[in-house]
Amino acid sequence: MSSSVRAVATRGMRPLRVGATPVPHAEILDFVREPLADCGIDLQIEIFESFEEPNELLAAGRLHANFFQYLPFLDDFNRRTGNALVPVVPVHIEPFGLYSATIADLEAIPEFAEVALPSDPVNVDRSLVMLDELGLISCPRRGLATVTDIAANPRRLIFKEFASWTLGGVREDFDVVFLFGNQAMEWGVDTGTALHCDRANAAYAEYLVARPDNADGFVVRALAEALNCESTRDFIDATYAGQVLAAF
Template identity: 40%
Template sequence: MKKSVSALLAGLLAVSAGAVSAEKLAVAATAVPHAEILEFVKPALAKQGVELDVKVFTDYVQPNVQVAEKRLDANFFQHKPYLAEFNKNKGTNLVAVTAVHVEPFGAYSVKVKKAAELKDGATVAIPNDPSNAGRALALLQQNGLIKLKDPANILATPKDIVDNPKHLKIKELEAATLPRILNQVELALINTNYAIEAKLNPTQDALFIEGAQSPYANLLVARPDNKDAPAMKKLAAALNSAEVKQFIAQKYKGAVVPAF
C-alpha cells in the first residue's frame, strides 16, 4: 500500500513538474484565418510542452503594439510591407519569424458583377493603412481601372494615380470596416481575412483577385529578444508543417494559400 501511495505521489509530482516547465506563448491574431490556424496547431504544440494562448484582435495596430511592449509574445496577422511601415512609423523593431500563408487580396461589389460595369464617378473603397492601400491601388491598375505613376511602389497613394478614365472616387477606410460598407460603395478592395469573416468567398465572390504568387505572405512576428526562443521555433515549425498545409487547403479552398 505504501509503495502504491509513493508511486502515486511520484506520478503527481512528475505531472506538476511538467506543468511548471511548460513553455507559454501568448499570440495575437485576427480571427480568420490566423486564429483558426493557431487553434489547429495548439494540440500538437501542447504535446511538445508549449501552451499556446491565442488572443483575437479586430484591428491591425494593437497586435504589434502589445508585442512591442512585451504584453504578448508574438502575433500572426500581417505581411512584410505592413510590418516594415509599422516599424518605421512607430519606432518599433518587430521581426518576422516565418512566412505562413498568402491571402489573395480581392475586389468585391454588391452593385456590379464585373469591373467593366463600374459607372463614371463610381466610389471605390480601399484600406487606409499605407501598405494595403498601395496593394489595393496596384490591383486596380492590374485590372485596367487606373494607372499609377510607379506601379512598383508598394506604398502608392491615390495621389499617385496618373490616369483615372472612369473618374473613380477612391475612399480610404479602416480595413476591418470595408465588408460592412459594401452596400454604400460600388467596389471595395478587402483583405481576405475580413472577407472570410463577413462570409464572402474570395474565390467565388471577388470580381477580381490577386494570384497565388502575391508577395504579401502573412508572417509570424516577434521581437528580436524572443524570435529564437525554443517555444517560438516550435510554433514556427508547426505553422510550416505538412499538416497545416493540408488544413489550409481543405478549409479555405484557395481563399488562403500556403506560403511554404
C-alpha cells in the same frame, strides 16, 4: 483594445501569448495548440480586429508573437515606429480582391463609382497598384502610392478610405470595395465572386512575427515549426478549399 483570448488553463507549462486576427489566423493557431501542449507550451491566442494593436503590444512585450500580417505591412510598421519586429516563418497566402454587390464585371464599373479601400499606407498602395494594372486609373509609383498620386482617372472614380478591418461592413454602401481574404471569409463572401482577385502572391504571404530578443527562443521556434509542418498544410488545404494557400 478590442480583443479576446483563447486559452486553456494549465499549470507547469510555458506560456506563449500570440496576437492574431480571427480568420484564418486564430483558426490555424487553434489547430497547432495540441502539438504545442505536448511540448509543454500553453498557447494563448489573443484575437484582434484591428491591424495596429498586435504589433504595438508585441513591441511592448505584452505578446510573445503575432500572426496577422505580410512583410510590406511589417516593414512599414517598423519604419514608422522605429521598432525592429522580425518575421519568423511564412504560413499562408490570402487573396486580395475587388468586390461589388451591384456590378457584374470590371467593364461595368461606371463613371463616378464610389470605391472603398483600406486606409493604411501599404494597402492603399496595393489597391491603387491593382487599379492601375487593371487600367482603371494611372498611378505612377514613387514609394507607397496615395490617392493624390493618381495621374489619370478616366472614369472619375471616387475614393473613400476606411480602417482595413471595417471594409466588410461597408460592402453594401459602395459600388466597389476592396476586401482581404480573411474579411471575405468572415463575411461569407466567396472570393470567386470578386471582380478581380490577386491570388497566391508570395510577396503577401502572412508571417509569424516576433521580437529580436525572442524570435529564436524555444517557444517561438516550436510554434514556427508547428505552423510549417505537413499536417498544418493539410489543415489549410482541407479547411479553406483553395481560398487560403499554404506559403511553405
